[in-house]
C-alpha cells in the first residue's frame with residue numbers, strides 16, 4: 175500500500191545577517207518579546223497532480239508576480255529531484271510574513287521554512303548538515319551569492335557562526351535585547367552587495383579578523399564589555415550606510431539613548447540596536463517608531479534571540 179503522508183507546517187524566524195562583526199559568517203535568529211510572528215510559514219500537504227503553491231500573509235503583494243519565480247516552488251523542485259522522490263501531488267502554502275529586501279532574511283526564511291517542511295513531510299530523508307548546505311545554495315540562487323548567515327540561524331536558532339562546512343552555535347548574552355526597525359522600503363541584497371569593493375585593504379582585513387576573533391572569544395567567556403567593544407562593521411557598513419535613508423542619524427541618536435551597539439541588519443535597510451535593559455529597549459523602539467519608519471509598511475520589534483530556530487507543527491497554514 176502507498177505510504178500516507180500528513181500535512182506539516184514549518185515556521186522559520188527572521189534573522190540578522192552579519193551582526194556587524196561577521197560579514198557573511200555570523201547571523202542571529204529573532205523572536206519578538208511580544209510573541210508576535212516575525213518569520214514565514216510554509217506548509218506541505220498531499221495534493222492533486224504535480225506541485226501547487228498558494229501564497230497568503232501580510233507581505234503577499236510583494237512576492238514575485240509569477241508563482242514559478244517563487245523560491246518556495248524552486249525549493250520543492252530541487253528537493254524532489256535531489257532525492258529522486260516519486261511525488262504524485264504536493265500542495266504548498268506560503269504565508270509571507272516578512273517584507274522582501276528588508277535585511278531581515280526574508281528569502282532565507284522562505285527557503286528554510288520550505289525545505290524544513292519538505293524534509294519533515296517526507297520523514298527526514300536529509301541530515302541537518304546536508305539540509306543546511308542545500309538551504310545556502312537556494313538562498314544563493316536569488317540573493318546574488320551563497321551565504322549562510324541568514325539560513326543557519328533561521329534553521330538552527332540563536333547565534334550561528336558559519337565554519338567551513340557546518341554551522342557552530344555561538345553563546346550570546348541573555349540580558350541583551352535586539353531592537354530591530356524596518357523602515358518600509360526595499361533594498362535588494364544583490365544591489366547592496368554590489369556597492370562593496372571586490373578587494374579589501376590589508377589593514378581592514380586585519381581589523382575584521384581581530385574583531386571577529388575577539389567577539390567570539392568574549393562571547394564564550396561572557397565578557398560583555400569585551401564583546402561590545404568590537405561589535406562594529408568595518409567591511410560592509412561604510413559602503414552601505416550612506417544608501418540607507420536616516421541610518422546614520424538614527425545610529426547617533428540610539429547611541430545617545432544608551433544603546434550599547436547599533437548596526438545594519440543583513441544588507442539593510444533594517445537596523446538593529448543592542449539594549450541591556452527593557453527600559454532602554456523600549457526607549458529605542460519608541461524613537462525608531464517615530465523617526466526611522468518611512469511608511470506604514472515599516473515595523474519595529476523588541477526581540478530576544480529565537481533560540482530554537484524552526485518550529486514544526488502538524489496541519490496546514
Ligand SMILES: Nc1ncnc2c1ncn2[C@@H]1O[C@H](COP(=O)(O)OP(=O)(O)O)[C@@H](O)[C@H]1O
Pocket residue numbers: 236237238243244245246268273274275276277278279280281282284316317361362363364
Ligand atoms: N518566497 C520568497 N520570499 C522572498 N523573496 C522571494 C521569494 N521568492 C522569490 N523571491 C525573490 O527573491 C529576491 C529576494 O531578494 P533579497 O534582496 O535577497 O531579499 P531578502 O534580503 O529580503 O531576502 C527578490 O527578487 C524576490 O522577488
Ligand SMILES: N[C@@H](CCOP(=O)(O)O)C(=O)O
Pocket residue numbers: 189191192197198199275276277278279280317321323324363366367410439440441442
Ligand atoms: N551577509 C549578507 C546578509 C544579507 O541579508 P539580507 O537579509 O539583507 O538578505 C549581506 O550582508 O549581504
